[in-house]
Amino acid sequence: MLQQLLLMAPSGGQEGGGGGFSFFIFLGLFFLIIYFFMIRPQQKKAKDQKNFLSELKKGDRVVTIGGVYGKIVDMNEETYLLEVDQNVKIRVDKSVISLDMTKAMLDRTGKSDKGKDSK
Numbered sequence: 357m358l359q360q361l362l363l364m365a366p367s368g369g370q371e372g373g374g375g376g377f378s379f380f381i382f383l384g385l386f387f388l389i390i391y392f393f394m395i396r397p398q399q400k401k402a403k404d405q406k407n408f409l410s411e412l413k414k415g416d417r418v419v420t421i422g423g424v425y426g427k428i429v430d431m432n433e434e435t436y437l438l439e440v441d442q443n444v445k446i447r448v449d450k451s452v453i454s455l456d457m458t459k460a461m462l463d464r465t466g467k468s469d470k471g472k473d474s475k
Contacts, residue, residue: 408455419457
């Protein structure tokens, strides 16, 4: 692609009349592609993670980013208290709860997601 762009550039003795305008079109398309393939999906994932964390409640089973499985027994504004085994509890920050791993855990154990009807 770079070779084609270089071949399209005017050679030393010729004047390029519309070269500047086509460069701005190319630049605009480049940023549009970057937005739709990189920035927008990241924003959507961050929004989904925030919604997931706000909907968690006591009794929900979760997985941390480090791979610790547990059940929420207590929560406050910044942390969760997870029960990982009988009489074994750890306090973790809200940001370490993984949406992707929790979905995988639910799929693996055969439990259905909230709000879905089984027919």
